Amino acid sequence: MTDEPRKIRIDVLRYRPEQDKEPVWEEFTVPFTDDMSVLQGLQYIKDELDGTLSFRWSCRMAICGSCGMMIGGEPKLGCKTFLRDYYPYGLRVEPLAHFPIERDLVVGVEDFIGKLETITPYLVPREARTLEEGEYLQTPAQLEQFLQFSSCINCMLCYAACPQYGLDPHFTGPGLLALLHRYNADSRDGASAERMQLVHAEEGVWSCTAVGYCSEVCPKGVDPANAVNQNKTASAMDYFLRFVAPKGTDK
């Protein structure tokens, strides 16, 4: 540990559609201290070296989900990845894989947001309750069933990690399948039959090839692979039950 700033090389993949035909690497040298994040390194570049570098960021504390990027070839949050871990060799920073680059480190996320809107990502009450009747009763054990899957910050690192999403963008993808499962596993919710249609479908859980890298890169321990697996079981069970009781299970 030293308080004297050292210097580190950061190679950033630049793409300015108004001037670049294709993405190009640009090299920067940044002074850093041991507590500086990659995001702070990029902020240094923008403030002191090149004001034209564009990237998204806000909270700095791994909760807003804005600063997902490829760092050293791996999907990571810039704000909780530290420059010291790449010293002395330096690091490469690229936009998140599997998303179209809009400019520099900014990628287009319309696909993710569009899909989010289609998975019924809200509570459809199992039974109606007025405000006067107070909150739904939900034991800590029932909360535990979905809490982990509700911790997704929509940073999309798991999409950049998912080889299947890279091959077939129709795949709903790990983060959103975890979110879907979060509502299905909530004791207050009554719309799992509706959501299971999407789970069964081609772009649902059966597209997943069980690589598990999504859970490895998740910065919040959501474990989307686990959510997908639980839904594979549920989906297979539903499929099986359709033969046993043809009219009994859906709706």
Added chain:
Amino acid sequence: MEVFTTDVAIIGAGGAGLRAAIAVAESTPNLSIALISKVYPMRSHTVAAEGGAAAVTRADDSLENHFNDTVSGGDWLCEQDVVDYFVAHAHEEMVQMDHWGCPWSRTPDGHANVRAFGGMKIDRTWFAADRSGFHMLHTLFQTSIKYPSIRRFDEHFCVDLLVHEGRVQGLVMIENASGEFRMIQAKAVIIATGGAGRVFRENTNGGIVTGDGMALAYRHGVPLRDMEFVQYHPTCMPGTGLLFTEACRGEGGFLVNRDGYRYLQDYGLGPAEPTPRNKAMELGPRDRLSQAFWHEKQKGRTVDTPHGPAVHLDLRHLGAKKLHERLPQICELAEEYLGVDPALAPIPVLPAVHYTMGGILANARTASSLAGLYSVGECSSIGIHGANRLGSNSLTELLVFGKVAGIEAAQYASQTPHGHSATLEKQADAIAQRALALVTDSGGREQLSVLRSEMAKTMEDGCGIYRLGPQMQITCEKIDELKDRYTRLRIADHSRVWNTEWLLAIELGYLLDVAQSMVYSAFHRKESRGSHQRLDGYEKRDDVNYLKHTLAYFNADGAPRIDYGDVKITRSVPGLRAYGAAGEKAEAERKRAGAGHD
């Protein structure tokens, strides 16, 4: 320029903006809503709120308790009728969030659990572990998807309001991805853009918290109220200012100095008991705790860190199990950013800027003085926080008054015709030209990041935890100077697609106007109250001259005009503001005198 027509436009899609949008959609489904946000809604800074949201819940609590805590916590600069409405509607909003799926932490029998918070007499803070704001924001965002009348304009940056014939009629924005201007013609506009903590250097706020909506309303003649009251949160990470929630202390954490001594007992907050009692010691209000830190620093009883003097937040006695259940995010922050396991070692902390108590002047129904314009959330001053906000009142505020703003704006829009589009489009073109001038005009030599850091530095010097007249004078002059230099800004990026340097430059303009309102308001308040503490002969609260709201009016040619407004006092007359044993004694005396009403 592409033009969209809507009934209600909402700027900002954090907790307040989303709650308002849902209220419009539910109350008046036939109205169209444009929800504009410079980031995707779930990136909004509500996401970073940790501790929870206050609402009277337990049988041994009462609305009167919450009212008294809030009004005395605000050092009697609160609008008491608004506080009454607030405490009365808090609980139903928590229940509403439950019905929308918010994963509130639970008691063993399945009810929502509540925790203790600073300055609150009874435990009443609803929480979702220590990610309460995150869960509330995602719940609101995901719920908003249900309503077809809400049309989102994500990653659109608002550059100005359209005001014509004495009323607001829409806004002009930049689509971040293309750099193209778009106009929204609206009958009513709700500003829900959050605070302005980035005016300061060390702060808990996200990069997007730049006072945009405050500056927009202010430039159109709406006063900013009580802007001198800036909250320093006592437990933040040295260097970055990242927040360690007050819930750390609500769950039983201690604040100790370099000798391991719980120093708050030296500042009228004792007695020091093994478990912090509500409204005492570590559960005192934020202004008093940050002030106590300042004194410890003066006495040299702090610990040294690479980012300056700090004290220790000691959570070790809570044990790893409780820490990981109740404070998982705190554990993550301490471990990953500081290399400290809070179960094994204390966390170094210091005060950092956290919250702007003041904001756009709003009446009890969120309306501003400009017809059709409403405001809600941290950008707004509806009057519940006074001179110091209590922790966990602001998340509740987003919900209670987000709903009010939505209903009010919907009613106004239902009764109001659209204005003349061609006139507005002409105005919009002029606005676009002005915004473009920032990137196209060259010849300037001033560097954006230099102006920004000089602003943050001078604000910290002049508007810190303790303030001095001459230093505030210097800061006033410095901000005036920076505003002048801002007109000669040099922007390297002349492109349109995702030109974030351009957006940062516009934000800096907002920040400077808000900073100016803060320091001039502070300079003119010659007393000490809540978070505004002076050391230059005005150390005491002065109810004779300053039981008044400060109103700052924008002046394009120089210093803001400072005026004052009355404080609405219904039944709690200003009294001694005390905590710990002294507070309990004062409360008993108030009861005996019949002034406290229960």
